[in-house]
Amino acid sequence: MDHLHTQPRFGTPGETYLHAFTPGDDFYQSLIDTHRDLSDEQSRLLNARLILLLANHVGDLRVLKEALAAARAGVAPATT
Amino acid sequence: MLSTYTYPRYAYRRPANLDQPGTVARHPVVVIGAGPVGLAAAIDLAQLGLNVVLLDDDDTVSVGSRGLCYAKRALEVLDRLGCGQPVVDKGVTWNVGRTFFGEREVFNFNLLPEAGHERPGMVNLQQYYLEQYMVERAQQLPAIDLRWKHKVLAVTPQGDGATIDVETADGPYTLHADWLVVADGARSPVRRHLGLDIDGKVFQDRFLIADVVMKADFPAERWFWFDPPFHRNQSVLLHREADNVWRIDFQLGWDADPEEEKKPERVIPRIRAMLGESREFELEWVSVYTFQCRRMNSFRHGRVLFAGDAAHQVSPFGARGANSGLQDTDNLAWKLKLVIDGLAPEGLLDTYSSERVAAADENLLNSTRSTDFITPKSAVSKDFRNAVLSLAAEFPFARALVNSGRLSVPAHLRDSPLNTPDVDAFEGVMHPGAPAADAPVLRDGAPGWLLRHAGNAFQLLLFVDAPESLSAATRTALAALADAPIPVHTLLISATAGAAPAGTTLLVDAQGLAARRFDARVGTAYLLRPDQHVAARWRALDAAAVRTAVARATCNA
Numbered sequence: 001m002d003h004l005h006t007q008p009r010f011g012t013p014g015e016t017y018l019h020a021f022t023p024g025d026d027f028y029q030s031l032i033d034t035h036r037d038l039s040d041e042q043s044r045l046l047n048a049r050l051i052l053l054l055a056n057h058v059g060d061l062r063v064l065k066e067a068l069a070a071a072r073a074g075v076a077p078a079t080t
Numbered sequence: 081m082l083s084t085y086t087y088p089r090y091a092y093r094r095p096a097n098l099d100q101p102g103t104v105a106r107h108p109v110v111v112i113g114a115g116p117v118g119l120a121a122a123i124d125l126a127q128l129g130l131n132v133v134l135l136d137d138d139d140t141v142s143v144g145s146r147g148l149c150y151a152k153r154a155l156e157v158l159d160r161l162g163c164g165q166p167v168v169d170k171g172v173t174w175n176v177g178r179t180f181f182g183e184r185e186v187f188n189f190n191l192l193p194e195a196g197h198e199r200p201g202m203v204n205l206q207q208y209y210l211e212q213y214m215v216e217r218a219q220q221l222p223a224i225d226l227r228w229k230h231k232v233l234a235v236t237p238q239g240d241g242a243t244i245d246v247e248t249a250d251g252p253y254t255l256h257a258d259w260l261v262v263a264d265g266a267r268s269p270v271r272r273h274l275g276l277d278i279d280g281k282v283f284q285d286r287f288l289i290a291d292v293v294m295k296a297d298f299p300a301e302r303w304f305w306f307d308p309p310f311h312r313n314q315s316v317l318l319h320r321e322a323d324n325v326w327r328i329d330f331q332l333g334w335d336a337d338p339e340e341e342k343k344p345e346r347v348i349p350r351i352r353a354m355l356g357e358s359r360e361f362e363l364e365w366v367s368v369y370t371f372q373c374r375r376m377n378s379f380r381h382g383r384v385l386f387a388g389d390a391a392h393q394v395s396p397f398g399a400r401g402a403n404s405g406l407q408d409t410d411n412l413a414w415k416l417k418l419v420i421d422g423l424a425p426e427g428l429l430d431t432y433s434s435e436r437v438a439a440a441d442e443n444l445l446n447s448t449r450s451t452d453f454i455t456p457k458s459a460v461s462k463d464f465r466n467a468v469l470s471l472a473a474e475f476p477f478a479r480a481l482v483n484s485g486r487l488s489v490p491a492h493l494r495d496s497p498l499n500t501p502d503v504d505a506f507e508g509v510m511h512p513g514a515p516a517a518d519a520p521v522l523r524d525g526a527p528g529w530l531l532r533h534a535g536n537a538f539q540l541l542l543f544v545d546a547p548e549s550l551s552a553a554t555r556t557a558l559a560a561l562a563d564a565p566i567p568v569h570t571l572l573i574s575a576t577a578g579a580a581p582a583g584t585t586l587l588v589d590a591q592g593l594a595a596r597r598f599d600a601r602v603g604t605a606y607l608l609r610p611d612q613h614v615a616a617r618w619r620a621l622d623a624a625a626v627r628t629a630v631a632r633a634t635c636n637a
Contacts, residue, residue: 008480018492018509024480025449028464032452035460043460074470 004066082364084293084323085208087140090215092229095246097253107133108420110244110257112232112270115142116207117388117405118263119214123161124413126223127536130420133255134224135246137231141211144365145291148204148319148327149399151488152192153515154406155199156612160535163217164199170213171205172320177302179472179484183309186472187482196593197518198529202399202487204300204321206291210402235260235270241383259416260384263405266372268390276381280374280444283395284334285455288368290347291325294361298326304484306454306469310353315454315484325364328354329396331455338368371395373448375440379433385412392440394447397454397485404443407490408436414536414610418634423566428635431498439491446486453483490515493613500607500616500629508599516541516612519594521587522577530573530594531612533585538568538630539608542621543600547578547586555581557623566630568607573600609633 010023017023035043055064097105109125111118114136122134150158150167158164179187191201218224233252234245241258262270271278303318305311314331321327330350332341340346347366355361375392379385388405412432418424456462471478492514493499499512510517518531534541540561544550550558550572561568562583570584573594580586589595598606598617607616607629616629631637 006475006477008477010477010480019486019489021480021483021486024477025446025483025486028453028468028481028483029449031464032461035458038460040459043458047460070475074474 002060002063004063004070006070083362084325084364085206087143087208088212088215090139090226090228092139092249093227094250095227095230095248095253097255098248098250104243104254104256106256106258107131108257109133109259109261109416110135110242110255111261111263112235112244113262113264113388113390114138114211114215114226114228115263115265115388116147116210116214116402117390117409118261119211119218120157120161120406121261121263121387121409121413122224122226123163123214123218123221124409125416126218126221127161128413128417129223130417131223132225133257134218134226135230135232135244136226136228139228141215142207144367145206145208145289145321145325145327147207147210147402148321149403149487150203150205150210151399151403152197152199152201153488153490154403155203156515156518156531157406157410158214159199159532160410160612161214161217162220163213166213166216167205167210168199168203170209170322171203172300172322173200173203174300174302174320175201176299177304177484177487179482180303180305180308181466181469181472182307184473186469187479187484191487196520196591198520198531199518202302204319204327206321206323206325207402209322232264232270235262235273235384237274237382237384239382258383259420261387261409261412261416262384262390263387263409264390266389266393268386270384271376271386271390274381274384276376276386278374278376278391280372280393282370282372283451283455284457286332286334286336286338286341286368286370287396288330288332288336288341288347288350289366290328290330290351290363291321291365292328292351292361293323293325293364294355294359295324296326296355296359306465306484308354311350316354317484332368336368341368342366373444373451375437375444379408379436380429385416385429385432387412387436391436392444394443395451396447397450398443398447399485399488400443400447403488404439407439410611411436418566424634424636431496431635435491435493435496435498438493438495442491443488450483450485454485498609498615498633498635500625500632502617504617504619506599506617508597510598510606510614510617512614512616514614516606516608516614517597519589519597520591521573521594522590523585523587525577528587530571530587533571533587534608535612536610538566538610538615538633540568540570540621540626541573541598541600541606541608542570543573543589543595543598543602543604545574545602546576547572547574547580547584550581554621557621559583561623561626564627564630566634566636568626568630607633
């Protein structure tokens with residue numbers, strides 16, 4: 001079965017990059033630019049919409065559950 | 081002022097022009113500004129055979145350590161200018177950078193993961209040493225007339241050059257330059273005086289530079305912290321310099337008061353928090369800075385050519401300031417020499433601007449991205465930054481997104497009109513426009529480096545299995561190329577030793593690394609420009625194609 005990919009995968013198919021960091025930096029800048037001029041509340045909504053769009057694109061629930069677990073593992077719940 | 085360095089004082093000399101009132105001396109080239117970029121311009125042009133007047137308003141080198149990191153490509157340029165070795169000898173060589181988030185290392189990089197290059201990924205050296213070594217090199221060249229304490233008051237461009245009004249302790253005088261190179265730094269009084277635009281943005285953040293003298297056994301690496309326990313919510317950068325001096329950069333935020341933050345009673349506790357109470361150190365130099373990311377629309381204005389910080393400025397994250405300035409004059413000098421000699425049209429200098437504007441844009445893009453990652457300007461931007469850092473230790477894809485500075489690498493000039501597009505198939509990155517890769521070679525049996533034999537003229541790298549295998553027709557063709565108005569000298573890159581045919585230089589590629597890096601087979605030919613960039617390449621030598629490519633690379637097509 002497919003597992004969650006954790007190696008760098010950013011890039012435009014068919015394009016070669018002189019520096020390995022370039023396509024990741026391209027993506028990161030697009031991500032930050034997409035949030036430009038939004039309020040914090042609007043940014044939260046944008047992020048939620050983005051997660052849902054990408055999750056549907058992935059589709060495979062096994063991969064999505066791995067991603068959810070990996071994301072959660074790095075965030076400790078507040079102790080009460 | 082500094083405990084580790086004594087500033088040289090260079091002698092002011094009364095200009096001869098003052099004794100010939102009413103006459104204006106004419107010079108083929110005048111360079112304004114004896115910082116690293118102006119010195120590089122003067123040395124390069126003098127090496128090419130031009131007389132150069134170099135004007136500077138001071139009589140010593142850079143005050144403070146300032147530009148610190150000199151990248152592999154800049155060292156190669158300095159080698160060509162005859163002053164790379166003292167920089168490497170005195171400097172601190174490093175290749176590894178480590179990035180920490182809080183107390184944890186999340187990412188590291190190696191700038192030069194492969195062997196077989198003369199120069200390392202990066203050398204750290206205080207700017208005053210670099211300038212001192214460049215001045216010493218300039219003083220060896222009689223073609224350079226270096227005038228200290230000659231302050232430029234005004235520049236008046238004219239069709240055939242520019243007149244320059246200069247002030248000295250003995251009075252003012254005027255001289256005329258057929259061509260003027262302006263390298264007078266970020267504030268560029270000449271650029272302002274001429275009312276030329278430079279567009280970009282100021283970053284709303286302040287940084288404290290502290291140079292401290294201490295004995296420490298930290299490795300010679302670049303250490304970068306996001307949100308360290310000793311300086312919460314900000315970034316810190318630690319670099320080793322020469323003479324047991326260490327550079328520490330503290331992000332302070334936009335609201336910090338620069339005058340207050342420079343006071344030792346403010347600086348010393350910050351350093352103690354970082355180094356621990358028991359570490360003895362001495363504060364050597366402190367500065368608080370802001371920075372801008374911007375460039376001029378064109379680096380050429382008629383016969384006035386701008387280079388270095390005067391033409392473009394970037395954030396310091398990535399060491400793309402002085403390194404790109406040295407590549408400006410690397411690009412400019414040979415073009416200016418050809419134009420002055422009447423061997424190329426003035427339009428060749430437009431490609432100085434277009435090629436270096438493209439390089440500046442690459443530097444601006446990368447340093448701006450680094451700055452946005454290091455100092456996020458919105459809550460969501462900071463959330464993503466911290467999410468990347470929190471994923472980085474575990475997930476390789478996130479490590480690749482950590483951006484504490486994408487360190488200076490040379491622009492490949494892939495879209496330059498001076499390139500001859502490939503007609504043959506090649507692998508790898510030595511495409512037209514790329515700066516030639518270095519490789520170990522033997523010359524007369526002695527080990528050396530390819531790039532030490534490259535540059536200052538057009539050259540053909542011709543790959544052969546044995547020097548004796550060249551046909552008589554090929555030898556005749558190579559001799560004709562060397563005998564042209566714009567000569568092309570041949571470097572034979574041979575798999576085996578032998579006798580070099582007359583007029584060629586034989587370099588033995590004993591380890592095969594030159595052939596591998598250039599994706600070369602027997603018969604492959606590369607045309608290199610005087611600045612060591614690839615102009616054209618073929619799988620088989622065709623002298624007519626070489627001549628056409630030289631014409632194209634000099635705007636003579």
